[in-house]
Amino acid sequence: MATATAELLTAVREGQPLTQCITNSVVTGFTANVLLAVGAAPAMVDIVDEAGMFAGVTAGLLINLGTPTPEQRRASLEAAAAAHTAATPWVLDPVAVGALPVRTALARDLVAVGPSAIRGNASEILALAGASAGGRGVDATDTPEAAADAARSLARTHGAVVAVSGPVDLITDGDTVIRIANGDALLTRVTGGGCALGAVMAAFLGAARTTGHTALEAVAAASLAYTLAAEDAAVAAGGPGSFAVALLDALAAVEPVRILSGARVEVSAVEDRPVEVHG
Amino acid sequence: MATATAELLTAVREGQPLTQCITNSVVTGFTANVLLAVGAAPAMVDIVDEAGMFAGVTAGLLINLGTPTPEQRRASLEAAAAAHTAATPWVLDPVAVGALPVRTALARDLVAVGPSAIRGNASEILALAGASAGGRGVDATDTPEAAADAARSLARTHGAVVAVSGPVDLITDGDTVIRIANGDALLTRVTGGGCALGAVMAAFLGAARTTGHTALEAVAAASLAYTLAAEDAAVAAGGPGSFAVALLDALAAVEPVRILSGARVEVSAVEDRPVEVHG
Amino acid sequence: MATATAELLTAVREGQPLTQCITNSVVTGFTANVLLAVGAAPAMVDIVDEAGMFAGVTAGLLINLGTPTPEQRRASLEAAAAAHTAATPWVLDPVAVGALPVRTALARDLVAVGPSAIRGNASEILALAGASAGGRGVDATDTPEAAADAARSLARTHGAVVAVSGPVDLITDGDTVIRIANGDALLTRVTGGGCALGAVMAAFLGAARTTGHTALEAVAAASLAYTLAAEDAAVAAGGPGSFAVALLDALAAVEPVRILSGARVEVSAVEDRPVEVHG
Numbered sequence: 001m002a003t004a005t006a007e008l009l010t011a012v013r014e015g016q017p018l019t020q021c022i023t024n025s026v027v028t029g030f031t032a033n034v035l036l037a038v039g040a041a042p043a044m045v046d047i048v049d050e051a052g053m054f055a056g057v058t059a060g061l062l063i064n065l066g067t068p069t070p071e072q073r074r075a076s077l078e079a080a081a082a083a084h085t086a087a088t089p090w091v092l093d094p095v096a097v098g099a100l101p102v103r104t105a106l107a108r109d110l111v112a113v114g115p116s117a118i119r120g121n122a123s124e125i126l127a128l129a130g131a132s133a134g135g136r137g138v139d140a141t142d143t144p145e146a147a148a149d150a151a152r153s154l155a156r157t158h159g160a161v162v163a164v165s166g167p168v169d170l171i172t173d174g175d176t177v178i179r180i181a182n183g184d185a186l187l188t189r190v191t192g193g194g195c196a197l198g199a200v201m202a203a204f205l206g207a208a209r210t211t212g213h214t215a216l217e218a219v220a221a222a223s224l225a226y227t228l229a230a231e232d233a234a235v236a237a238g239g240p241g242s243f244a245v246a247l248l249d250a251l252a253a254v255e256p257v258r259i260l261s262g263a264r265v266e267v268s269a270v271e272d273r274p275v276e277v278h279g
Numbered sequence: 280m281a282t283a284t285a286e287l288l289t290a291v292r293e294g295q296p297l298t299q300c301i302t303n304s305v306v307t308g309f310t311a312n313v314l315l316a317v318g319a320a321p322a323m324v325d326i327v328d329e330a331g332m333f334a335g336v337t338a339g340l341l342i343n344l345g346t347p348t349p350e351q352r353r354a355s356l357e358a359a360a361a362a363h364t365a366a367t368p369w370v371l372d373p374v375a376v377g378a379l380p381v382r383t384a385l386a387r388d389l390v391a392v393g394p395s396a397i398r399g400n401a402s403e404i405l406a407l408a409g410a411s412a413g414g415r416g417v418d419a420t421d422t423p424e425a426a427a428d429a430a431r432s433l434a435r436t437h438g439a440v441v442a443v444s445g446p447v448d449l450i451t452d453g454d455t456v457i458r459i460a461n462g463d464a465l466l467t468r469v470t471g472g473g474c475a476l477g478a479v480m481a482a483f484l485g486a487a488r489t490t491g492h493t494a495l496e497a498v499a500a501a502s503l504a505y506t507l508a509a510e511d512a513a514v515a516a517g518g519p520g521s522f523a524v525a526l527l528d529a530l531a532a533v534e535p536v537r538i539l540s541g542a543r544v545e546v547s548a549v550e551d552r553p554v555e556v557h558g
Numbered sequence: 559m560a561t562a563t564a565e566l567l568t569a570v571r572e573g574q575p576l577t578q579c580i581t582n583s584v585v586t587g588f589t590a591n592v593l594l595a596v597g598a599a600p601a602m603v604d605i606v607d608e609a610g611m612f613a614g615v616t617a618g619l620l621i622n623l624g625t626p627t628p629e630q631r632r633a634s635l636e637a638a639a640a641a642h643t644a645a646t647p648w649v650l651d652p653v654a655v656g657a658l659p660v661r662t663a664l665a666r667d668l669v670a671v672g673p674s675a676i677r678g679n680a681s682e683i684l685a686l687a688g689a690s691a692g693g694r695g696v697d698a699t700d701t702p703e704a705a706a707d708a709a710r711s712l713a714r715t716h717g718a719v720v721a722v723s724g725p726v727d728l729i730t731d732g733d734t735v736i737r738i739a740n741g742d743a744l745l746t747r748v749t750g751g752g753c754a755l756g757a758v759m760a761a762f763l764g765a766a767r768t769t770g771h772t773a774l775e776a777v778a779a780a781s782l783a784y785t786l787a788a789e790d791a792a793v794a795a796g797g798p799g800s801f802a803v804a805l806l807d808a809l810a811a812v813e814p815v816r817i818l819s820g821a822r823v824e825v826s827a828v829e830d831r832p833v834e835v836h837g
Contacts, residue, residue, distance in 0.1 A: 024323070030308060244524075
């Protein structure tokens with residue numbers, strides 16, 4: 001995984017994949033800055049009659065449901081459909097799904113289109129898999145391990161890579177599970193700390209189209225590069241404000257050799273035991 | 280007041296009150312980061328058919344009228360009504376009211392629902408009380424003391440705590456006036472410097488539901504903790520950019536003992552003299 | 559040019575021109591902070607039934623088409639018409655025009671109203687002049703010099719100052735060309751690095767109404783002050799995150815004497831040679 005991450009990070013920096021984001025109003029600026037820092041080219045194209053057309057030509061796409069206005073809901077469906085047709089890889093981040101009705105309905109419609117990856121906290125993944133009524137909104141009230149079976153079920157049912165955020169990130173394609181222990185608790189004290197990672201996943205998925213890595217590798221590589229940069233940022237940070245600034249600097253500076261030496265990753269096969277979650 | 284502030288700050292950090300914000304597009308990210316820094320849990324739920332439901336379960340709610348799109352206007356009314364029904368404390372920040380017609384009409388409708396607190400600069404408070412045609416928009420062209428009678432009138436008419444921002448903040452429930460001389464002029468050089476304080480007030484009002492402090496104490500405590508953190512941030516800042524970053528670090532770091540030693544607060548009874556403003 | 563820049567910067571700081579921005583959701587906060595740092599007073603008034611009224615009283619106006627929702631499209635047309643009537647100077651930033659249909663149609667409608675200045679990268683200026691099918695969106699795939707003839711044509715046809723961003727900025731009113739070699743590549747690694755400059759142009763155009771400088775001088779002065787501050791910021795920056803913070807500090811700190819000594823500006827008459835672009 002560390003080698004694949006180093007290769008994909010280099011590919012992102014060299015290829016500057018155009019990364020379309022339909023994301024929430026809280027984190028648009030931070031998300032674009034994270035993409036620029038990592039080497040990708042952000043494009044926040046999120047209106048009807050443009051979002052779909054652009055999804056057909058962009059390298060990768062993020063759809064984040066944090067503040068889904070009616071315009072963004074229509075643009076999201078338009079973009080997802082176009083991405084499907086054009087085989088553009090796309091990431092769904094179903095923020096606060098299960099807890100709130102409008103986005104929950106939208107998330108179910110979008111999952112049915114077939115995202116390449118689904119990223120959320122444990123509560124969101126459980127809710128999307130039909131196994132929970134959801135958390136308090138943006139907070140995870142469950143742990144990634146508690147959502148492991150739900151993640152596997154979602155991944156198998158929809159053919160998507162599923163990434164569950166937490167102290168140890170859990171990423172699965174339904175057959176393999178990757179656990180990443182890198183990161184820093186300050187990521188949870190910055191708004192968009194998780195949302196921006198969804199955009200990085202879209203950029204890495206875009207880069208993987210030219211490198212030949214799998215979607216599982218691309219999603220895990222994005223998580224690993226991002227959480228390692230977060231560790232570097234935390235060293236210099238005096239609090240959440242300076243951490244967010246340092247994270248952008250660290251994303252721009254992190255070197256492949258740092259990834260090879262710093263990765264704390266575990267890869268294993270999914271155990272096939274009976275599950276009770278429904279996709 | 281300093282003791283109440285220390286108690287409420289601790290309660291916010293321990294309880295992480297869920298704080299819903301329907302706020303303007305300029306300051307959403309900064310506002311969420313301020314809430315996270317102070318220890319609260321931000322939730323920017325601002326669309327129709329979700330805003331009201333969420334207002335019924337959140338600890339506190341902010342409605343800020345900075346960029347009131349049609350969707351946000353409907354969501355604001357929905358949330359205010361739900362907050363009223365559920366007894367959720369909520370803060371109204373009537374940005375640029377009086378100067379612009381759409382938000383002025385909306386502000387009057389929202390005031391009629393009964394906010395727990397109203398936060399604004401002197402021009403906005405005067406305009407809302409019917410005593411002025413308003414300022415230049417986001418700028419205060421009047422001083423807090425010039426709005427003291429208007430604030431008292433608004434507070435008595437609507438049963439709300441009214442907070443007027445300025446070099447010395449003035450906060451009143453109609454009977455008592457609290458003046459806070461803490462803060463730094465750099466707060467006026469950062470967009471959202473005032474708007475984010477409205478969100479902190481909502482978080483402190485949420486925390487006060489469990490501590491038993493009054494709404495007046497909660498609003499004043501939020502102002503005091505925030506302006507003291509601003510003083511700490513200003514020490515390290517080289518300009519408005521580094522000040523905004525340092526403010527987030529300072530909000531996360533400020534200790535109760537700092538509040539007890541640094542507070543410059545004056546509490547007095549409202550003098551009952553004839554006023555000419557109309558609620 | 560350096561002298562005019564120093565005079566206009568002083569005028570902005572003393573007069574604090576009210577600067578209305580109808581801009582994209584990615585950069586609203588950063589744009590407002592840039593305006594505050596440089597000494598102007600931002601006002602993000604971008605909804606229907608307020609945008610036009612405000613455009614009649616503001617000192618300067620920016621219309622940026624980065625994320626043009628239906629509400630913003632209507633507000634933009636309302637504001638442009640009101641600015642035209644009131645002789646309020648206004649800047650059009652046609653982000654990604656040519657590449658995407660909704661904003662391309664809107665940009666053509668807005669250009670017809672007669673902006674005081676048009677700011678874009680080379681691809682956008684070529685597209686607006688009808689000479690190109692556009693770039694990848696927010697990226698410039700052409701150089702400013704490649705857009706020199708298109709800029710001249712646009713400027714002459716519409717009576718606007720046209721500013722083309724790049725390693726060397728090119729600014730023309732159709733008769734004179736100003737080239738500014740100041741700046742730093744880190745500006746392209748911060749979202750809103752270009753968009754915020756459009757707002758600064760609007761502020762300087764507003765200040766020029768009282769100083770008597772021409773629109774060409776105001777637009778070039780904004781570019782020069784901004785790119786010089788970027789050079790100062792780059793000295794202290796450890797990456798794109800700390801650069802964005804340092805840029806705000808530098809904009810607040812940059813002194814007229816620094817502009818006089820640091821400017822790398824070339825002013826020349828437009829050569830009249832046949833052109834093939836169409837306005």
